[in-house]
Amino acid sequence: MPPFSGVEPVRLLAEAMHVATINQALIANNIANADTPNYNPVSLDFQATLRAALEGRDSISLRRTHVRHLEGTRDLLEFERLAILSKNDYNKVDLDHEMTRLSENTGRYTIYGSLLVKRFRAIKDMLTNIR
C-alpha cells in the first residue's frame, strides 16, 4: 500500500507544500549561518513531518500558534552529526550541500503546486462541461 493512500489529494498536496515551506526556512537559516561559529545545521525529516501533519500529531508544531504549545512532543528536527568539520570555527554548514537541498526543496514545492493546479483545473473542467 502506498504510504499516503486514503488521504484526500488536495489536502495531501497542501500539507506537503506547508512542510516544504518550513523546510525552506530551515535551509535558509543554515545558509544564513554559514559563517557563524559553533553553528550546527539542522534538517527536517520530510516524510515523517508530513505524516505527522496529516495525522494531526503536533510533532513539529504544525498549526501551533505559540512557542509554549510544544512541550512534551517529539522533535522531528534532525541535527546533522555526520557533517565533516572543515572549518576551524566549529561551524558545520556545508554550503554545497545546503544549496543542493535548497533546489531540491524548491523543486518539491513547485511539483506539489503544479499538481494542485492540475487537480483544480480538472475540477473546473468538469464543472464547466457539466451541461
Next chain:
Amino acid sequence: MLEAISPTEIAVSGLKAQRARINIIANNLANALTTRTARGGAFRRQMAILRGNQIRPTTDPARFGVKVTRVVSDPSPLRNVYDPGHPDADADGYVEYPNVDLSVEMVNLVSAQRAYDANVAVIVSGKRMTQKALEIIQV
C-alpha cells in the same frame, strides 16, 4: 511556531551580515598602511563577530537568522618596518604598520561573497515558490 518564520527574512539577515563583513574587509584593505588613527597608533585589523541561532521548536522566531553583534579589533602584533624617514618612526627608526594581511583579507572577501550569493539564491527560490503558490489561485 515554525510557520511564523519566513525564509526570505532569514536570507535577508544573511545578506546584511555578509555585506557588513565585506564592508569591514574593505575598510581593512583601505587602511592597510594607515599609521595614524583617532585612538593613536596604527590601524588594527577589524573582524565582525557573527551570531546566529539553531532553529528548535522552542526558539523564538524573532531570533532566527544571523546578526553581526560586534566588531572587534585583531589583537595580534603590528608589523614593524624599518623606515627611519617616516614621520611616525620611533627612536630606532621602526614604524608600526597595521596587522592587515592582504591574503587573509582576500580569502575572507571571497568567502563572504560566496555566502552572500548563497543567500541571494535562497531569496530567488523563495520567489519561485511564491509564484507557484499564486498559480493555484489563477486556475
